[in-house]
Amino acid sequence: MSTTDRQLRVGMVGYAFMGAAHSQAWRTVNRVYDLPARARMALICGRDAGRVADAADRLGWEAHTTDWRGLVARDDIDVVDICTPGDSHAEIALAALAAGKHVLCEKPLANTVAEARAMAAAAATAQAAGVRSMCGFNYRRVPAVTLMRQLVADGRLGVIRHVRATYLQDWIVDPQFPLVWRLQRERAGSGALGDIGAHIIDLTQFVTGQQISGVSALTETFVRERPLPAGSSGLAATVDGAVPMDGHGSVDGHGSVDGHGPADGRRPATGLVTVDDAAVFVARLDGGAVATYEASRFATGRKNALRVEINGSLGSVVFDLERLNELEFYDATRPAAEQGFSRILVTEAEHPYMSAWWPPGHIIGYEHSFTHQMRDFIEAVATGADPTPSFADALQVQLVLDAVTRSADRGSSWTEVEPALATVAA
Amino acid sequence: MSTTDRQLRVGMVGYAFMGAAHSQAWRTVNRVYDLPARARMALICGRDAGRVADAADRLGWEAHTTDWRGLVARDDIDVVDICTPGDSHAEIALAALAAGKHVLCEKPLANTVAEARAMAAAAATAQAAGVRSMCGFNYRRVPAVTLMRQLVADGRLGVIRHVRATYLQDWIVDPQFPLVWRLQRERAGSGALGDIGAHIIDLTQFVTGQQISGVSALTETFVRERPLPAGSSGLAATVDGAVPMDGHGSVDGHGSVDGHGPADGRRPATGLVTVDDAAVFVARLDGGAVATYEASRFATGRKNALRVEINGSLGSVVFDLERLNELEFYDATRPAAEQGFSRILVTEAEHPYMSAWWPPGHIIGYEHSFTHQMRDFIEAVATGADPTPSFADALQVQLVLDAVTRSADRGSSWTEVEPALATVAA
């Protein structure tokens, strides 16, 4: 433990799946890493007073509130950590930045490009005043992903030719799975596309150092009508993301329901699914690579299958989030008879983030990516550096999501990704 | 061995990579399977007299000729097996069908839709006279692929939601790899698309029982100029596909060159690559599935990576040609705690084609798919049934290839696949 007494007092908004993951990370980060400041879990905010009190107790927050505006305004809060659904990101982030708080905002940055542009602009303004902001694309901090980035940056893959990225889940294959907030456009912005497609867009751009310049896309909603969640009087009841703390709670931690429908045999009321179940697109990256992307919640048997393969003129890498401690690396500069995909177990002290954890071969899990994210965020804030990915980086992802949506809406026609700079500069 | 004395006298045109593979299959098929007729390797044809004589000797053909028209005309030939590059398929096949020969034609059926339509029409006409025809999409006869088809046909996957198919190779990543015939549009028709993309189009349509109805595509030629093959006075010298018999001969068995360039230090003459290095597309299938396809010769480290995953409402299957004895099957109707992708080693007597081979766990190789193809072809011809895939099936694949090309040429715009029936019926 460092001897620092410097504290970063965190106020977190939201306490569902992401709130639990962030809490685990805030609780752990200073226990594992020597850092120039200590995170203090000062205040947690949610809409339901009873639930947020429970969450504070369980997750280890010192205090709780139902008033996020009050949280943002408090003098004794240094960092605002936004873990709510996407429809409230912009409002909270803009208020927090205006109040001079450092902001960590979950992905996707916003539900619309307009919101994202506003947030990026506000972040740029605040940055000039020493206020830091970051978007929570946590998978950049999976050690194997960071290692991929290093290999590409070091030229080990040569010229990048191909990117193929899928993020596959299967939690709504059952047509009786209820209409949770993640299936409602007004809450979630989009479906698989923004929820998990955003991750592979960010991850591949991060790793390759290239940006998607244009896409041709297809989206599909296989099941267009679903039962309403039981016990919900509309979706308002779930506004704070009232998923039970355990990620495996009802509906697989992906949404907010109390049950699967009325037990009295009446046919449950149904509603329309207004987001995509799956999105696929081909793309060009600005460095010359050709890419395919797929995000789906209908890939039976695939639970959290974020898989990325990148082929370059000198080598290739393959990553699978379900085996996140491993990286496959093909080095085409090796002797011909010895070339092969090497399964690197990314648990060595030489690997990113790993020297602080366990001995080689002792694997880490999903939640560690958040701890690594908090580590870098704390270090950046404490040393006056800008953490990445910035809101501008996240805006660019939003612009890709937007291009995908526009292409799909216009019969898969080729659609250029709008430049991020235009409005930011405006 | 059956006691039959019935013979099918085969005349094969072409003796390069495909010719060697077909020869191995003709030589083996009656040694392994009990069939109502025996294949007799009667005559082999190639343009270069010396080379075709050598090929006949090595591959085990009774006689050889340089005159394919003569071969087609002979009374003592029952079957014409076409293993030449795609630009000569139509002419030979039409002549053979007209002469009343049963025809087995390598894929892709032709280089153009017009040729393919003519061939399908001729096959339909000949079929009425008891003449059989088949296109050599040999991967349908990989036992694991046939098993996939059975699982889908039996309803084990439920409603098909997703197809993702890639066929990745890396044999031209080196910009100094020469301009072999497979990189010339006038010989090969297209590049990765027709050579290997055709395989995954056929395979996924076969397995799902659905046809691709529309696509949005992107193609790329990463290296646009390459050295001319040394020793070639133009490509005429390689017209018969004069690849050394060993598939690993110069240029990895994929083309026809004697070397990589002049040894005297002069800069070799170069020529333009006129086909695609890679083709990617998203697609819809007529049964409602959403799909991604990718064919590339620039996927460093991927040698023959035909990989297909199909997700249905009740289960999923995964196949990888580099591990062609295995099939992964996910059965979502199993108890939740026991669900997983099962690695089925497709070497049991209960599996398609396998009861004739070795004990369980003793794997087979690439070439066996041809033996299985010859088995089914012989059986169909001998019993008066129509083998599959028919020329009409292969025409449909050609129409998909055409739609991909048109979409790519028109800025990835959505492009419907033309119906096959229209012209066939005409």
Added chain:
Amino acid sequence: MSTTDRQLRVGMVGYAFMGAAHSQAWRTVNRVYDLPARARMALICGRDAGRVADAADRLGWEAHTTDWRGLVARDDIDVVDICTPGDSHAEIALAALAAGKHVLCEKPLANTVAEARAMAAAAATAQAAGVRSMCGFNYRRVPAVTLMRQLVADGRLGVIRHVRATYLQDWIVDPQFPLVWRLQRERAGSGALGDIGAHIIDLTQFVTGQQISGVSALTETFVRERPLPAGSSGLAATVDGAVPMDGHGSVDGHGSVDGHGPADGRRPATGLVTVDDAAVFVARLDGGAVATYEASRFATGRKNALRVEINGSLGSVVFDLERLNELEFYDATRPAAEQGFSRILVTEAEHPYMSAWWPPGHIIGYEHSFTHQMRDFIEAVATGADPTPSFADALQVQLVLDAVTRSADRGSSWTEVEPALATVAA
């Protein structure tokens, strides 16, 4: 969070690799699970005052001490958690039990059978007075391992025929790796055998429900002399296990050194390795199974490769600790054409321990096995149940280790495992 106010005040002795792992678990367990008592990290003990103070600060303990006897004697400690090297387990555990403290003791239970017998006897005595004890074979609580046990217990494997278990590491392949305490018999008891071999003995006995009845063994010390650790004035300095908190610190978290030798070019002093580098043995289990076991620190490329395969008359299971979220299960009662090893991703709510963590497919890591262990320990203590594995269970493992050592010492001759009951009953 439960609303309980009941606390279990934990005093932990040792703060190296295991101390860090246990701390992470104590810190996390009540944040994830609803339990009838809360662990309070009350007091940490180590020999070096400065280091233990640092450890307390970093790991989150309320207080620290260098006096383990004092810790054991305090009225405000309910649980003694022993994380020291094996040579001090017996003394501390006996004192703690005598003082009426619940005891959690790291594995192996002791360095000698005599010590282990004394500990098991003391635990039995204490148990009558409501004092609980448990040995820390944490891998029993890896969800995939617990699931294996369930499958066997449910009869899904039928009659167990084969056990093959390896635990392979490679951290001392380099002959210049220093002579840390784990390579000294007087501190560690044995080498790979007791350190990692103990794990696979316990794990396979737990999963099969059978006990090893006899063995024929071979041990080897490939490198018999190694440099002494620099900066150590003997090994006393490392007695409390003063490994830096980060498991990856010097010597891979496996021992206690400050460096690899003198930097001034002098040839470092060396000492004799007095434990096994590797131990292999064949065994019979009392239910009729035939087994092979191997523990090695010389398996280049294997970092933490605990792998177990169990074959029964109806099925088989395979587990690999480097992919601890997965279990392979072969169900021979399935239709022949569909049998295969199913890769179960053990991250579903239906899987042991997992409903409290993340959504399906979001994997957990090594450290979670300790959290699960603490969960079960707390629950047992709070509800007045006996946790497992008991000291008697751990004594039985010690007896197997002893049989292995005796067999190896007597030229691999067949050696029966002594019964545990004899002395326990005494």
Added chain:
Amino acid sequence: MSTTDRQLRVGMVGYAFMGAAHSQAWRTVNRVYDLPARARMALICGRDAGRVADAADRLGWEAHTTDWRGLVARDDIDVVDICTPGDSHAEIALAALAAGKHVLCEKPLANTVAEARAMAAAAATAQAAGVRSMCGFNYRRVPAVTLMRQLVADGRLGVIRHVRATYLQDWIVDPQFPLVWRLQRERAGSGALGDIGAHIIDLTQFVTGQQISGVSALTETFVRERPLPAGSSGLAATVDGAVPMDGHGSVDGHGSVDGHGPADGRRPATGLVTVDDAAVFVARLDGGAVATYEASRFATGRKNALRVEINGSLGSVVFDLERLNELEFYDATRPAAEQGFSRILVTEAEHPYMSAWWPPGHIIGYEHSFTHQMRDFIEAVATGADPTPSFADALQVQLVLDAVTRSADRGSSWTEVEPALATVAA
């Protein structure tokens, strides 16, 4: 094809599983490789006149006979290929060598050490007269295995520390599987040990260049009584190995039965299993390595799972016969952050035997190992070199089998492997 007219006229004795595999290889070898002589499939011999006639027809032999002594005596036979069960190897081989025929004998060389010693002595005598002999450990010619040997021989693994080898099958797990000849000591010599254990003994000795010097072993017969094969009037009827040509025929190609028992409901007559179902042993190799070996026919789900891992001071290799086109290689001299097990797809022209087959990534199967074996045998005979493994090499394997049996018979006591030289020199 070479222009050679030199022929090697082969007479093969036996036509069951091994006979079919050898026939496929003899038929193929000159079609694929340029060799200084051509194999001519002159004569096949079996005990049952009708069956051997069928086999000749199906497998492609020019003539057939029921008189192996006549075959050995004929002037127009150059090579005798022995594919019978082990109890007749010695008699046939000794006669053939005495008659000056080159001999290829299937493994294991014999059923007893005495026979094997006599055969090795005869081979040594014959060798002086230019007569060649070879034992058919075909797995040495799996390209990945040959590559392993090259890596070890080139020093890429450094000092070999560990060998772990298993050969697992499951074809007799069912207690109702009948008592085929392979389960009878007088025919087969031993059970899993000699049948499949012999393979891993030879393979690991070949790859490491070390010999097993001593063992401590355990064998087990889990099912001691089995139904007699239906339709067999004793085992005489199966003496020539009358397995149907298709390896998957009754009883999985592993034995010789016409069915599984009487269909009329009577309880079938049973007999005693007189061989081991499984054999496990620990061993030392003469170069210092420590090893574990396991051969079993009771490993449910393992079909032909010959798996070998070898750890050296500089690297490791892993091989799995069910994925025989792959080799995993760990190179510990690579940078720490990039080390991993590389999955080499052993299908490149640079790999042993592969330049003659298909392009990279087009895999080969089990049977190809026999074609490679015939290639090397023909080349050796034609050029006057001694093929390997020699009868002396195979005798050494027999001595290891014998040591295993003796150890198991004497309560797993440590048993030195007898030197081969003693008698050979006599």
